[in-house]
Amino acid sequence: MEIYLDANATTPVLPQAKAAAIQAMVEDYGNPSSVHSTGLKAKALIDGVRAGAQRLLDTGDGALLFVSGATEGIQTAVLSALNSLRGNLQAELLLYGATEHKAVPEALKHWNQVLGLDLQIEAIPVDTQGRHDLAFLRQHSARAGLVCTMAANNETGVISDLDGIEAALVGSPALWLVDGVQALGKLPLRLRDRRIDYAPFSGHKLYAPKGIGLLYVRAGAPFTPLMAGGGQEGSLRSGTENMSGIAALGAVLAALSDGATLRDEPTMSGFRDRLAAALVEAFPGLVFNAPMALSLPTTLNFAVPGLSSRLLQDLFDAADVRVSGGSACSAAKAAPSFVLQAMGLPDWQAAGAVRLSIGPAVDAAFIDEACARIRACGESLRRHCLSPANNFATLGDGITRFMQDGACCYLLADALSQRCVLIDARPEQVFRLAQALTCQGYPVLAVLSTTGEAEHAQARALLAEAVPELMPTRPCDALGWPLDVPALALGKQQLTRQGQVLLLGETDVPAIAFSGLSEPADLTACVGPNSLLAPARDEAQQVARCLASAEPTEELAAQQVQGTQLKAFMTYHPDALLVDVREPYEQFLSQTPELIGVQMEAMPLSRLLNAIHPWLTEQPQRPLLFFCRTGNRSRQAALALTRLGHGQAWTLAGGLALLPTATLSKHQPDPALYV
Secondary structure, rough: OEEEEEEOOOOOHHHHHHHHHHHHOOOOOOOOOOHHHHHHHHHHHHHHHHHHHHHHOOOOOOEEEEOHHHHHHHHHHHHHHHHOOOOOOOOOOEEEEOOOOOOHHHHHHHHHHHHOOOOEEEEEEEEOOEEEEEHHHHHHHHHEEEEEEEEOOOOOOEEOHHHHHOOOOOOOOOEEEEEHHHOOOOOOOOOOOOOOOEEEEEEHHOOOOOEEEEEEEEOOOOOOOOOOOOOOOOOOOOOOOOHHHHHHHHHHHHHHOOOOOOHHHHHHHHHHHHHHHHHHOOOOEEEEOOOHHHEOEEEEEEEEEOHHHHHHHHHHHHEEEEEEEOOOOOOOOOOOOOHHHHOOOOOOHOOEEEEOOOOOOOOOOHHHHHHHHHHHHHHHHOOOOOOOOOOOOOOOOEEEEEOOOOOEEEEEEEEEOEEEEEOOHHHHHHHHHHHHHHHOOEEEEEOOOOOOHHHHHHHHHHHHHHHHOOOOOOOOOOOOOOOOEEEEEEEEEEEEEEOOOOOOOOOOEEEEEEEEOOHHHHOOOOOOOOEEEEEEEEEOOOOOOOOOOOOOOOOOEEEEEOHHHHHHHHEEEEEEEEEEEHHHHHHHEEEOOOOOEEEEOOOOOHHHHHHHHHHHHHHOOOEEEEHHHHHHHHHHHHHHHOOOOOOOEEEEOOOOHHHHHEEEOOOOOOOOHHH
C-alpha cells in the first residue's frame, strides 16, 4: 500500500470526480457551443460548475474562467496586467514575493520582455517565518504596476498575511495577483471583499484531474485574452472547453461544499500534529522549517541534521511513502530550496529540506499507517548507523565508498582484526564518517590522502576532534601515513604505499589501487594490469577501472531488461544472480522482485568494489542483473562490470519504480548481507 504524502504536488482523482469525468466523456459529450439538445446539456453542466465555484470562492461580480491550470491562469493574469501598463509612466516596478512559485517571476520576465516594457522586476523579501516584508511593500508599492503574492506557499505551507498586504497597498495604483493554488478548499480568500484583481487555481492540487483550473478576474480589472479563437468563455479564453475536466472539478467543489466528504480544518490540524510527532520520534534533532501556527494544516517542511534531502527521499520511497524535496516542478534539480534560502534559513536546512503534504480526503487509518511507516524509517536509519542519535552497533568489513560531489572517500574495515583505515576523507563527510566509525567501534590505523589536498588534512583534524578515542596518535607524514610502518595490516590483507598510490591486496589476489593519479602511464609502475583502480574522483560514475581493459572507443550502453521482461529473462537465464545495489537502509524497508527459486544478493553500490573481482574471475561468468529504485545506480553497476570485461551484466530498466506491482513482495534481507 502506497502512502502518498505529496499532495501539494498533485493528488489522486476523487472517485466522484472520476465518475463525473467519465459521464461527461460518455454521456454528456456535447460541445457546449452547439445549439442542439446535446450541446445545451453540456452548456448547462459548465454553467452549473461555474456557479458552484463562484459560491464557494465568493467571487461577487468578478469573472471566473475555466483554464488548463494555474500556469495558464498566471500567464493570462500577468499578460493582462502588463498590457494595461503600456504607456503608463508612473509604473516602474513589478513586485513578486521572494518565495513565489517559479511560474510567477518567469511569467513576469517573459511578458515584460515580449511587451517591451523594460520595467524593473524585484522580489519582496520575506522574514524567517516566510511572510512578506510589509514595510518593504509599503515603501515600494506606489511605484509598482503589479504586485504578485501567493495565498499559501507550496513548499512550506506558510499562509500569507493577505489583509496586511492589502493594507500595505492602500493608495497604490498597482494591480494585485494572488496565487490561490494551495488555498483552494483550505483558506477563505474572500474575493468579493478584497481588492485582489487576479487569482489562479489548479484542479489537480485538490483531487481533480490535471488540465483543468480556474482564473478569477475582478470586475473592472484589465484583461487581455491569452488565446483568441472561437470565442468560448465569453471570448475571454478561446478553445473548446475541457468538459470532462470541468465536470470532475465540479464534483470536487461539490465535495467541498457537502461538509462530509473532505476533512475540516481542525481534523487536518490533528492529523498534521500526529505526523509531526512521528517525525520527531523517528529523526532525532529534526527541525521544522516553518512555524505550524502560520501554516496550512496540510503541510510540513523539515530537515534532519547530517541527512541530505536525497537520502531522506530515498528512505521514504523505500517504505512506499511518497514525499518531495520541495516544489515538484523543481524536485529533479539537485539544488537547495530557494524558498528556504529566501527565508534566511541555514544552508544545511535549505539543502536538506523535505516536504510532507496531505489532502483533506485522508482519514485516520491512513494517518495511522503513515505514522507507522515514518517510525520504521527512523528504525532503519538507527539499524544502519545513519540516525543523528541512538544508532545500533554495526559490523564493519570490506570497502565502503562515500561520495560527495564527485569526490570519493573509502573506509577499509576488517571485522576479524577490528581495524580500519580511511582514504581521502573530506571535511563535509566528517559527520557521516564519525557515525560509521562510532558504530563499528574499530580503531583507525590511519587517515590517508592520495592527492595531498588540504581538505584531507582538514578532515583528519576534524575527525580527531569528533572521535578522538578511535583516531591514530602516532606520528604520520603529510599524507597521513604512519612514519614507523611499511604496511598496514587489515586481517588477511595489507595496505602498502608506492608514492601516492595505495595498494590493498593479499597473496595471489590482484590488488585494489586507490589513487588520485588520472593517467594510466603514471600507474603502470606500481599497479598490475588486472588490478582495480579506485579513483579519488569519479564524476563519470565508473566505480572502478582496470589497466588491462582498453578504454572503449565509443560510449558504452548498459544491457537492459524491461520490467515486463523480468520473468522471461530469469526463465532464459536460470543461473542469473539478481543484485540489489540499493543501500541497506532502503533494502530493510522495501520490496524486491518476487521470483521463486531465483538467487539474490544484496551488494550496495557503495560496496560494489568488494564484489567486482569475484564476479570477473568466476568461470563461467554467470549473468548479473542489477536493480535499484529507479535504474540509475543499477545502470552504473552494470556499466562498471561491462567496462571491466564482464560479458553478462544487465540493468533492470526503470528499477523497482516501474516494475509491475504484482511482481513485488515484501522482503527482509539477512542483516549479515550488509556487513
